Amino acid sequence: MYYLHGTSQINDQGRLEIGGVDTKKLTEEFGTPLFVYDEALIRQRCREYVDAFRASGFQFQVAYASKAFCVKAMCRIVAEEGMSLDVVSDGELYTALEAGFPAERIHFHGNNKTPEEIEMAIDAKIGCFVVDNFSELPVLNSIAAEKRQNVNVLLRITPGVEAHTHEFISTGQTDSKFGFDLGNGSAYKAVEEASKLSSLTILGVHSHIGSQIFEVEGFRMAAERVADFAVQVRSELQVTFKVINLGGGFGIRYVEGHTPLPVAVYVKAITDAVRENFSSNDYPLPAIWVEPGRSIVGDAGTTLYTVGTTKDIPGVRKYVAVDGGMTDNPRPALYDSEYEAVLANRATEPAEEVVSIAGKCCESGDMLIWDLSLPKVENGDILAVSCTGAYNYAMASNYNRIRRPAVVFVKDGHADLIVKRESYKDIIGNDVIPERMKQANQ
Template sequence: MRAHEAGALHGDLGNRGPAWLRTPEDVNALLPQLWPRTVTRDEDGELTVGNLRIGVLTKMFGTPLFVLDEDDLRSRCRDFRAAFADEDVYYAGKAFLCKAVVRIIAEEGLHLDVCSGGELAVALAADMPAERIGFHGNNKSVAELTRALDAGVGRIIVDSFDEIDRLTELARERGVRPRVLIRVTVGVEAHTHEFIATSHEDQKFGFSLAGGAAAAAAFRILDDNVLELRGLHSHIGSQIFDTSGFEVSARRVLALQAQIRDARGVELPELDLGGGFGIAYTTQDDPSTPHELSKRIHKIVEGECEGLRLAKPHLSFEPGRAIIGPAVFTVYEVGTVKDVDGLRTYVSVDGGMSDNIRTALYGASYSATLANRASDAEPILARVVGKHCESGDVVVKDEFLPADVQPGDLLAVPGTGAYCRSMASNYNHVPRPPVVAVRGDEARVIVRRETEDDLLALDVG
């Protein structure tokens, strides 16, 4: 039984639990599914990434610190590119976006999905070819759509009748014919948290399939003949491990493709089934490989197309978390260690909900390990918490750490590449951490640390 399997029992275990639950060797172990591929421990028990020790990185760049294993990121891009060799893979930039990441995914042959004017600005500043950019969002402004048209983005995923009208007017004014996909809400119950499930009927994204709005949107675009309707888009949520949701989604959206064909004589040439592929945050998570996902999804689509007598559309997918999530980990310095009446040990670090809101926002689970050394001490059940003035400021809810963890130690939390730095805030006026990319013997800052001067620069009072 691993730490997080045992952690579910913490109400009965007290602060330590039976010794058989976790040995000192387990505390020091780095489980491969949780960590970037070049991370290991050296002969002294210190974490290394590439050829660099964590202590060297923190002396150079401070803590908290997001560490990106560039070789790991590139290998994950290549895994998806190989698994979906005949399709388009759009990296979902909302997971984490900066110019360096844009350049890496472009070099590795991926497309890019953006969902705001700011993300589009980063993509263009990094010289991402506009024709390889897809533009998402449920409330794109006139200014954002204008910029997308002027830049020549490859496709726009339309999300409402208002947007169709807005984009149609802008396209007429400019004499252009942008390619669009219709986002369809297919009513699939994804097995994930309600805040990151995006295909049930009662939510803000897309056109309802059951209510007929999706078909009406397609007919409007085809009848106006201003926008080029390329296909349909379905995204059922995030952190999904079971492909059954993709099966239901594909069946329903392809049935709509057949309905459009029968009503207008048009077979739409493209289908985007979104992303949301899960990653391992704890030992309880068991994600599929890109090749396993590809094999299952292709079988589903081919079977449905055959049954509907549809030509198989050109497929595209939008993994974000599955590419960037495991490639990054966060390093913190321990500030205080507090035993609370034998109930639990609270280990406070110098970051928290300002650099990782996911635990507080929807109860996300993470792992942690002592990073600056190995330990022979017995394990204790700990909660890793941040420095913010909130009792819900939790980084890792339950983790076994060595009993000798102390102020000044370094803790590393894996799987923080997705939705941590991108959702970071300045709560309590805490500057956001930097992101450092490591490759071999080299480390480079790709997003610099914020300073108090940065915070004060916006305060014009």
Template sequence: MISSELTSENGHLMIGGVDSVELASKYQTPLVVYDVEEIRKQIQLFKNSFEDSGLKYQVSYASKAFATIAMYQVLKQENVHTDVVSGGELYTALKAGFPADKISFHGNNKSQQELEMAVDNNIGVIILDNFYEIDLLEQVLEDKDSTVNVMLRLTPGISAHTHKYDQTGQVDSKFGFDVGSGQASKALKKVLANKRMNLIGIHAHIGSQIFGIEGFVMLVKKMFEISANWKKEFDYLPQVINLGGGFGITYNDQDEAIGPDIFIKNIAETVKQQSSDKDMPIPEIWIEPGRSIVGPAGFSLYTIGSRKDVPGLTSYVNVDGGMGDNIRPALYQAKYEAVVANKMDEALKEDVHISGKYCESGDILIDHQKLPETKSGDILAVLDAGAYGYSMASNYNRNPRPAVVFAENGKDKLVVERESYDDLIKLDRDYI
């Protein structure tokens, strides 16, 4: 939702103190714009909530939500950790000058090359996902005569109430070592027997876009239960319990997001209670917010073009982007809200479909959106679009990916250039 302070005197949407209509003119559309101050505020909310709890902690930004050199530089300024899920994300973080010892590496099928990159750069921790990866890392460490910190990713049998593709903690998942079948204990023994791997803790992630605290409370209890059993059976206690991410945000009036302070307060209370009940020392608690840090800070700006009106049916208002720069509505049935950036002070007069330019009937960014009366050339701004839009963008239909701009304190800076048509064909090779 847009507050009144984000509207200028001339009725334009303001982002980071910059007129969004001027940004659209300066950089063209489609354009992704981030209010950097909002990113910083959200990071500090998580950190302050942990500070209030008295727990040792790490806030580790989930790179997959949005990963660019500029984003990693902001994270470095805010003194947080980050997790990566590919060699490409790792490479980008290192190129940004992000501290390697504050990087954790996720993924269910890391390649030998990716593991070698991680070991060569002395990253903070590799989160092991399966037995194949244990063996592969073991060989990499042997070849390089090196050591590394690791965690075990567990599937604890807890699923969040989200879209089925966003659920990752249940037993039937491609991620992690299953606890109930004994896989996790077998993995523990295997890692503890390897002197080149320093097992600092355990990790689990129960899903994404989570609106309730119950799943995290259950996860804390389960992780302490596992830890207590492993202490008794294997004399091992984790120094770190990583609870993953998945903290939901408000995309529309159907969403009821919980603030970081509420999430962390309940997590901390449960951690302390479990520590007391099980007579265990309190471990360091890690979380991995991604969407909740960048989602509300991001705006997708489009120029309205054609329109289709059929009597008795909802009109289609077409924009110059769509599923190529935001696949989530088509993939997850994700719901967004939008405003006309150059008509913020005008009354809502019509209900329309916001559709993209891609050659797919499913290229609908917003199924029903109330807007002022629109015309070709108006600037549409999709709100809370900072997570998984640009990071999942594609060149479908041979469309270039959009530029990205950071706005803060009334200043704007291009941080990702718009792709050109030459960029689209730079890897192509002649056949004849």
């Protein structure tokens, strides 16, 4: 059964409504495919994190992981809600700065920051770099020294905690492309080296165990291991961590059976674990930073499609094709991700058939949902796929030269366009035909 998130409801006309706006009207005004974001739900999620940490008594920063969905309007919301922002590229940094996001609240992540990206971030005077490897340390220090600046750093460590999630989004285990390993001594050596670099100030460490996590034990274990490491480093290297960043990865409900915990439960588990493990070692309580992304925007996003062709294979399956697919949602192809959907224009009608939703790309693997129960599907119906707010638009591509969809925020009965649908000119905007080819055709 389709689960209604946030302000979503079925109106008197039997149609799906989000933020007080009828989805049929949204498709008439903005076309399809269309990403629709429930602004009130985004802001609610932001406030749940901030309020929970404020109640804990800890110093804290809640940094939105912009890789989940990074556009200027989203950066504005994050700024207005008093949160920080983490970026992992010059493009995300540029977007944030163009949106007017306070640079001192930006954290720069990434396992392969280029010298150009580092320069850009230092020039912008961002708040912190999350250093990922030994190669980055001397480069960052050298560029900072050339610019006569001192930069704050967190050292990303892999604590050896494996979250129960898909292998492609599990990051806290020893065998990971990210961070300094705690178990083999790399993390200790990183603190030792970084403490000798004159243009770097070590704030503390960063740990991220994975994504789409539904339990708190992994966070508790990570906090315990980070605390043990902090005590060792203070004793042997005389470095005291002022900040412990325990990353993100908080899960959301995509389909029935997914059981995310309330934000306050995650936060309480984290703050209790930090308090217990640091206090027991007579260690000054550090500030706690976290980086929710999916749990801020994931269930606030819905994608609207128009139904096109069908193919019924008797005794096998019925395919229903929509006007989008892996170009706006590659996650099923990448992670076997599951979704729920409803016919937005006929949301109260009973299910009559089981169909599989196919995308329009020239790929057999372009499937959005397998075995979905719906009313008898008709050409022109509007299919609403829920929980597409995180990593969908962010990962969207122009495969088959399909244009990326428009994006709207809905709130209190109003819809605001925040990203225009790409035009044909946008598609070819960076194409260049060499002069020799032009001459050959003359």
